[in-house]
Amino acid sequence: MSTFTYNKWLIGVIIVGLLAAFTIDWQRYMVEQANSTVETVMDYEDIVELAQIEGIPPADLFRQFKEAGVTSLAVYEATLEKLNKSGKITALPGAEILHQNRTGTLSDPFWRNLVAAGKIQAEDVYIVGQDQQVFREVMEDLSRRLGPGRVTLLAEGERPVLAAKANFEKVVKWNLGLPSEELAAVDQMGFYVIARPTNYTKVTPDDVNSVFQRLSPVKNLSAIIFSGEEVLGYPDLLPMTASYFKERHITLGMIEHPLQLQFLKQEGLTQLAAANNYQSARVYVIPKDEQPKLKAAEAILRWAVTDQERNIRINLLRRYDKPEPGKTLAETNLAYVSGVKQALVDEGYSLGRADTFRPYFPMPALLALVMFGATAAGVLLLSLICPFPARWQYILTAVLSVLLVLPILKGGGTLSRQMVALATASVFPALAMTWQLDRWRRMEADGHFNQPVALGRIITAGLGAVVVATFVSLSGGLYLGAVLSDIRFFLEMEIFRGVKLTFVAPLLLVTIIYLTRYNLFDNMQLTSPKDLWRQVKTILNYPVYMKTLLLVGAAAFAAWIFVGRSGHTAGVPVPAAELKLRALLEQAMYARPREKEFLIGHPAFLLAVMSIYRQWPRLFQYLLIVAATIAQGSLVETFAHLRTPVLMSTVRALDGLLLGAVIGIAAVVGVYVIQAVIARWGRGNATHE
Structure with missing residues (x-):
């Protein structure tokens, strides 16, 4: 069995970075609580x-x-249209005044004298004041909007009048x-x-x-x-x-x-x-x-x-x-x-009067430690995909950290912080699942799964594993929440970039990691890179049956739903039943957990544990492990919403774990009962024959 080594020094750096991230997240919490x-x-x-x-x-x-x-x-x-309705001014097009004069309905001598003097133009707008202050403000702002020479005061006194060279239909809607x-x-x-x-x-x-x-x-x-x-x-x-x-x-x-x-x-x-x-x-x-x-x-x-x-x-x-x-x-x-x-x-x-955030920016030294730890996590994952010597791991960590931290020490670094956040959202869910995969491989090699395992032990082991994986992913969330913590992100003047990628990348990484450790087509473990390549060739040469096309179509539809429901673009619509479920959870829980976590990922995790303990086919195990990764990626991505208080994101993750564990236990028990019924029914048929 090929072995993968977890570099303890890199893990130590990750822990130091996590402590720095927790410090920033605590400062952020205090800023948010004051608002x-x-x-x-x-x-x-x-x-x-x-x-x-x-x-x-x-x-x-x-x-x-x-x-x-x-x-x-x-x-x-104010607009002339609103002021007209309120009776505070009267605005008329010049053409209307001229029509009244021609038809003999213009009885007011004031207007008739203006028409006779040639001061009324059909294309102009005429405004009569009822309220002196309102009239003065309208005249001032019309002069600013139209420019010099286009507004003329025709009469003063109790009934002031001004003329404006403007299109009536347009000007009545202008803000004044x-x-x-x-x-x-x-x-x-x-x-x-x-x-x-x-x-x-x-x-x-x-x-x-x-x-x-x-x-x-x-x-x-x-x-x-x-x-x-x-x-x-x-x-x-x-x-x-x-x-x-x-x-x-x-x-x-x-x-x-x-x-x-x-x-x-x-x-x-x-x-x-x-x-x-x-x-x-x-x-x-x-x-x-x-x-x-x-x-x-x-x-x-x-x-x-x-x-x-x-x-x-x-x-x-x-x-x-x-x-x-x-x-x-x-x-x-x-x-x-x-x-x-x-x-x-x-x-x-x-x-009362709305609170505002104080202008919070984390200390560059703390940010540097966070980015150092995140880089170490990325290098650790890389070494677990394709092992390479420890000294090169240290060199790569140091070089990448310097390149990422240097802009921050110079007073900028927004782009490098966003890059680290994107990497963190992908790396930590993959690390959480990788550690579990390697643990299960060691248990399998030691013969732990050779004998039938009781249902209670499967559930206990599953709960322990999903809790550990969730807390590893939660560490990634705290990293992400810290590296992008400042007032610009709280206000969403700056945002996390790559939301849809963070939903897909952990699944791809876990797929690669799984293929470096297991053969999808039998229960043999891989022993060399050649085995991995042979497995890839087998997948590429797999015959295309109608059932294969249906499976690929179903997977594509699921991917469309999964990716289309992420981010903020108008994508896949949300069913009415799901909206009702969301409303119920919002009322029942402090922070509504995500469906991807408690309905898909966490139940799939417990079923994945069951599949491993019961030695189901590798393909089934792989599909369940990928589904379990969905929850881990979603959990970390929750922290990418910097406008959401960090406490709420944390509680949301824990609420999802709790609800998902309950549903997962029910799923495991349900599968166990179905298997027992099928087995008993099979024995009954054999006896009858």
Whole structure:
């Protein structure tokens, strides 16, 4: 039997790196624990409109929403369309005024005189003020948006009028600055203000100043969440915007992408976050097309899970537009908000101004030790695939470590950290399974499986083995969680890259390792590299039968499901039954375990132990071992989601182990019973004959 040596010095380096990783993960845990206040936000306009629909005084409805749990109101920029509806201004196309004059319906002498003087042009837009402050703000922002010479004041006094050279259908929808009246109203009612400004075309310093001058009277300004595809000041005036943010200690809101990967596209967003010393909060909003499909109870659970699992600290709540049975529309929305508040309080959060992470970056020396240990793990695995002298193992570990650590010591190293994280996610699950394979080989060589083994011993051995393998993989998760620990990854400004590869690579590595130790086509162990090559040739020359094609097709379908369900792209849809199972587990457990672990990987691990103790054909053993590897790879990959608190990722792994062990025991007992029934039935038939 060929032997594979585990280099104890490399194992020692791995342990040292693990201690450094644990130190970083502990620091990360403390940073995450200090970030526990959530801001619940609704749009100011939504509540005003709801008050109009229900016939409730707006002030009363705002008070009720505040008592229900709304901490903040979002204020958007005004548009001529919205101001027209509110009666604060009147905007008309010049063509309409001229039509009225021609048909004799233009009775106002003021307008008739302007038409007679030739001051009304069909292609222009005319704006009449009802509210002096609103009119002044509209004129100021229209002048900025349109540029000099395109906005003219035609009349002053109680009924001021201005003319704008612009397309009416377009200009009525333009954003025209944050309305001072709404900002002041929100401030006076005791809510936090979340401003939603947009950027300007060819933005100037005066444009940036104007936005923050409009915000200067607001005492309770909490955050700014920019609307549109650019942040204010992009591309050249971001430092100016950042200086205002830092001066007033404003939080930058970053809206999570619907696919849960980074953010909605806004140019300059991450640059502004860095310039604001990372005083940023992740924002979530249930997609507009999805919320009507969710019952209020489902949406409430969504908020609790989202805030807990993805470090969301600003909840932007949309209004429900249909009342629940037995409730008015206002009561429906108040109950929804109250339910969100209670769910968050039950999870240990407080409501108020959103917390932000302190700018955490781990010590370079600790990172260096982590990367040194991860490199040693990779070299150890390589030596277990293709053994080579120990001195070359040390040289390779040293050279790779220096190349990876040097960028970190120079103040950078994001790419090298991402490379190490990707390698870690592949190496540790493979190491966990390799150690078990070699242990089983030694037991088989010593004759442990020559005699029938009791079911209880199989279960005990399986549980011990899956626990050890899980903790080896968990070490890899702690490595991964540490090497990418800093505030940029917490906020998802930087991300782990290679999610789909981390699901496939451990399976390929374990396949290679298995083929270096066993022959798939008989129960003989390999003794030389020539045996491995002969096995590869046998696989390549295997006849293609219809059953082979069906097996390959089934494997391809399983791979499509397995890979397609990973990552954040819109891939294989999730069945409704599975969604219900997820919801049940989210309510029953602190961290919902992954189906790949408790439904596939861990049960397969216990069945693999059974297959080895009962000496099933090698091909069956191999398939079960590969299936068991799925859980180990999934466990480590969980830690690649840096937005998820490290404690939750750890508990998720342990929850998956516990639930998977229970299901695995049931699977082993079930197979044992089926085998016993078949054996008894076979003996009965033989006796009858």
